Amino acid sequence: MGIFRFILAFNVILYHLLEVPNIGALAVYSFFILSGFLMTYIMHHTYSYDPKGCLKYALNRFWRLYPVYWILFFISLLLFFFLGISPSLIHPYMSFPASLEAWLANLSIFYPSLHPVTYPIRVAPASWALTIEIVFYIAIGLGISRNLIITWFWVIISVMYLFYKILVGSTFNIGYGNIFSASLPFSLGALSYFYQKNIYQFISGKRFAPHLVVILFSLNIVISANSVMLVGQDNAWKVNLLSMYLNLVFSALLVILLSKIKVTYRRIDKLLGDFSYPMYLFHWSGAYVAYTALGSYCTVAGFLFAVIFTLVVSWAVNEVVMHKIDKIRENIKNKQLTVPYSSQGITK
Numbered sequence: 001m002g003i004f005r006f007i008l009a010f011n012v013i014l015y016h017l018l019e020v021p022n023i024g025a026l027a028v029y030s031f032f033i034l035s036g037f038l039m040t041y042i043m044h045h046t047y048s049y050d051p052k053g054c055l056k057y058a059l060n061r062f063w064r065l066y067p068v069y070w071i072l073f074f075i076s077l078l079l080f081f082f083l084g085i086s087p088s089l090i091h092p093y094m095s096f097p098a099s100l101e102a103w104l105a106n107l108s109i110f111y112p113s114l115h116p117v118t119y120p121i122r123v124a125p126a127s128w129a130l131t132i133e134i135v136f137y138i139a140i141g142l143g144i145s146r147n148l149i150i151t152w153f154w155v156i157i158s159v160m161y162l163f164y165k166i167l168v169g170s171t172f173n174i175g176y177g178n179i180f181s182a183s184l185p186f187s188l189g190a191l192s193y194f195y196q197k198n199i200y201q202f203i204s205g206k207r208f209a210p211h212l213v214v215i216l217f218s219l220n221i222v223i224s225a226n227s228v229m230l231v232g233q234d235n236a237w238k239v240n241l242l243s244m245y246l247n248l249v250f251s252a253l254l255v256i257l258l259s260k261i262k263v264t265y266r267r268i269d270k271l272l273g274d275f276s277y278p279m280y281l282f283h284w285s286g287a288y289v290a291y292t293a294l295g296s297y298c299t300v301a302g303f304l305f306a307v308i309f310t311l312v313v314s315w316a317v318n319e320v321v322m323h324k325i326d327k328i329r330e331n332i333k334n335k336q337l338t339v340p341y342s343s344q345g346i347t348k
Helices: 002-017 023-045 051-083 100-108 125-141 148-169 179-204 209-225 227-231 236-260 266-294 300-334
Strands: none
Touching (some): 002 236, 002 266, 023 051, 051 100, 051 125, 125 266, 179 209, 209 227, 266 300
16 A cells, blocks of 8 residues: 555645646545545454544544644744745745634644635645545544445435536536545545455456556556647546546555555555655645755756655654654554454555
8 A cells, every 4th residue: 555655645746746737636536535445444443433442543543644744844834934935936825824723724734614725824735635534534433434334325425415516516527625525535435445355356356457457547547647638628628537537446446456465565665655645745845945946846857856855854754753653553553452354455
């Protein structure tokens, strides 16, 4: 899972800093499917739905999200202060919090909007997705994917909302940056958990099927990114729309495959997986430093500068805090009885 998460985070960076079309939204949908699957998995196999299990789950999620975010948050503020260039030149919503509400929203990563991508003051612009993650972490902890029947009800409600959007908004797009729109990929990820055994047996029973899933997932992203070149501006939206829905299917299949296979290079997988979260959070600050140093972040030199700076900071933060956080999270898990499970390589 670590390499997969790293690739998704890097796709978001390509989308933001080099403006590679469409792949950022596809990556975020894949992240949501992955989270829906994994959070349902750990609630069923690591924690439980009693108050003690829910508390342990909440504590584990807190330690996973907040310490690294807070460190990167204050590093970004220091960069804004000492480099002196307005961060809004890089991203219109990237700036110092100027009110108590903005400080609380940024520190809690809980932006007070059903459409958190529109919240106008975000030190880490990409952190809007964490608000959505937190909402569904809470929902899953409270039992929205506790069993197959409840999960199917969740999926149906999510599809009904999509049809409502189609009827009212005259668009077939899932939606981006909206809590209600994100319900569909999260619910599909949770549903994948319940059907993982049957789906994996079917795929693994076909000789080239696992490789085909990887190829189709990757090819779908490449086609969406090049849709204008392939079919022209007028028809690109049709390709992008199809790619968006295919991405949900391929992401769910790929998550199931990755949850079952034994990781050959476990240390590399974990290393890259640990990079994904700080990379995702900090890349706009990396672009800010590149812009300050080189006058641009979207040239080859500026992009490389931004990515390297982001990787260096991510590595440093991981080295300073990640081992300690992992121990704390492991202690939380070990105090809770775990259910034996055959899966290999599920880490998040």
